[in-house]
Amino acid sequence: MTKLVYLTDSYKKTLVSKISTITKQGNQWEVILPETIFYPQGGGQPSDRGEIVGKHGKLIVTHVRMRDQDVVHEGKLNGHLKTGETVTAHIDWTSRFDHMRWHSAGHVLHEIIIQTVPGLTPAKGEHGKHAFIEYRGDINPRLKETLEKQTNMLIAEGRPIHTEMVSLEDLKKRVSWVPEHLPKNKPLRILQISGFAPTPDGGTQVKNTSEIGQIFVSEIEQLGETVRVHYHVSDLTKAPIQPAIKPSAAPTNQITLDAFRSLLLEMQNQLLELVSKTASTQLEQLKVNYFGSHGIATQLIKQLKDLPQLDRKTAGILVNEFKSSVDQAFTQQLNNATTKEVWFDVSLPGILPPEGHLHIVTQAIIEITRIFERIGFSRVRHPEVDWDYYAFESLNMPPDHPARDEWETFFIDHKFPSPLKGEGQGEVHKGKIVLTPHTSNGQVREMEKGKLPIRMINIAKCYRRQSDVSHVPMFHQFEGLFVDKNASIGDLKGVMDYFFKQYYGPDRKSRLRPFHFQFTEPSFEVDINCGVCLGKAHLPDGQGCKLCKDGWLELGGAGMVHPNVLKAGKIDPDKYNGFAFGWGVERVAMMKSGTQ
Incomplete structure (x- = not known):
């Protein structure tokens, strides 16, 4: 694990260390040190360049990257270096200092952006030669000059930039936005520009905004739901920037009345447009961003003292008019929002409460019914409390069949003085009364109606004396019955x-x-x-399917109607035949959802 020296000292240019490992990868050599001053590429900042010099050779470092928890220095080797050798690392300071300035410039610009446009969510940033900051939200492209001007004003104030190592828990307490995927078990760093809240940061930074130079906002680019603010920083090698003069020490007459009036009018127009597009919940924050102690408008108004003495009275009147105009806009926008929130049309229909949804079994019953109705089947209902004749005897089950045992079926221990009411009124008693163990009791009842051909679906509750991890005493079943001339197994399939x-x-x-x-x-x-697994018995990764074992799942029973059942229903089996099928509704639904 490489110690990252640059996190605590971005200005350290040389470091004496020992080589932990040195290996050759193609035409490049890779060196790992126990500690490093080289910044590895990441977080939107390019890597450092430089040299690692030993007694008999040196590595020209062209790229630095992280590999697990080690920093890998890549480059061309001149001479010889070996593991354990004492070496001196030198970074290319010109390149490093440029990266520091560009990165810090991005942070200063960010502070101005979130002050000017409330409600943005930071997304990502790039701090190299094609620098940008990206947000989720919208920024009016007309704000480009304002953002640039306010950022340069802040840079010129020479504000200190402080960094500090903290834990992830402390970081979450101190900053308003925490990037995803931060490590939980090692110290993290926060950066704080004087006068602003701290933010997470892992790059190299200057110590004072006056070291940044001049910033230029080149473009505000809207990309769907995100927006990028592109910027670049002045080249100090071509146009050296003098140390910033703090406002308190600024000489007088640095601005004319006409220039002050122009700046004030420009800010007023931009601010009025911003107010008109800002939600009521964010108006207060927008006001603080502009008129707070460090606000954008406050900084401009402070320049009034730099005007000639004779112009200050006129400038004061302009400032009062500016404040009055903006204050009216804030009040009007807030009133408009309040009116919209409070007023409502009492003649409109009320809002219905949510109704929930049908039970999954009910949904399955409805869908099953509709599927069979499309091919001519009709939904019928038959008793769920029925004679054991229809549940067993008429279905070709002898008296000693195990299903007719009291351990398998619920029998009703009651002597009915009159025939069973409902369907079949007036029929004679036909044995004992049972809670139907299947919907097949409807087969013979449907045949007894004497209406041929038969295409029926009977969906009802069924009852069996079964109760374990995969069975319940009551469940739903649907029974299909088709009776006609010349029905075949092919028809069933x-x-x-x-x-x-x-x-x-x-x-x-x-x-x-x-x-x-x-x-x-x-x-x-x-x-x-x-x-x-779609019948393959194994998953795409080669593992066996845990649901089916062999690619198939048992669903239910079916077959051609037994001649004895047709006879019980008073149908001649020599003229008619048919098929039947019966499955549990819950099981059918579970097969669809992929659970069992």
């Missing part, structure tokens, strides 16, 4: 495929697997390919 593609999507497939049910012959278990 076609209906199955149609339903699966409508309900699950075109990529899902089904298969019929031979099985045995008392009320169908032949009988099938119906499987659907897994929605997670």
Whole structure:
């Protein structure tokens, strides 16, 4: 882990250290030191350049980068260097100082921008030769000159720039915006320009704004939901900047009355436009940004004392008019916002409260019904408390069938003095009364109506004496029954495929697997390919699918209606046949959502 000396001393130009490792990568050599004064590229700032000099050679450092927690110095090796050798690191100070000035200039410009345009959210910045600061929000391009002028005024004040190492917890307490992905277990640095709040920073900075030079705002570029403010800084090698003169020591007559009037009028026009576009919740902050002790307008008004004595009275009148005009704009904008917030049309309909949504099982029932209705099936209802004749005997189940045992089925222990009310009024008693264990009890009841052909869907609650991690005593099931002349297994498979593609999507497939049910012959278990692995039994990364194991999921039962069931429904099996299928609604819905 390389110690970053530049974090605490950006002005250190040389450093004596020992080589931790030196390796060759292609035509380049890489050197790692236990500590470094070289800044690695990152955070929008270019890396430093320079030399690492030993007794018998030196590395011309052309690029510096972070690798894990080490700083890697890359470049061309002249002579020989070796691991453990004592070396002296020299940074290219001209390049470093330029980076410091450009980076600090970005921070000063940022302070002016967020003062001038409230509500912006910092996004990112670049502090090299193509420098910019990016925000989420909007900035009027007409503010370009104002931002440049106010930034240079702040730079000229010669404000100290202070840096400090803090923990992440302390950082969050002291700054208003914290970048994402900051390390939690090592010290971080904050930067504070005198008179402004601290901000997170990891680059190299000057100690005073007067060292920056002149800044130029070249463009305000709107990029959809973000905006970039492009800037560059004067070249000190071509136009040296004299140390800034603080306002308190500034000589008189530095500004004329006409210039002062022009600046005041320009700021008034810009501020009036800003106020008209600012939300009521941000008006107070905008006012502080302009008229607070360090506000933009306050700094301009302070220049009144630099005017000739005879012009100050006139300038004072101009300032009062400026303040009055702007204050009226603030008041009007606030009143407009208040009026909009309070007034409402009482004749408009009220706002309905949220109604929530249907239960997922109810949604599944509605969707299943609509899918089958499109191919001619009708939704019917049959008793959920029924004779065991319809639940078992009419479905070709003998009296000793395990499903008719009291351990499997809920029986109603009650002697009814009269026939069961509702459907089938007037029918004779047909055995015991049960809570229907399946919706198949509706098959023979539907046949007894004598209306052929039959295309019915019966969706209802079912009850079984099962209660464990994957079963509940009450669940929903839907029963499909098709009775007509010349029905085939192909028809059954076609209906199955149609339903699966409508309900699950075109990529899902089904298969019929031979099985045995008392009320169908032949009988099938119906499987659907897994929605997670799409029937491949493994995921794209090669791991086995944890949901299906073999690519298929069991859905329910189906088959051709047994002749004995047709006879129980008073239908001649020599003339008619059909198919039936029955699945749990909850299971069908779970297969769709990918859970089980």
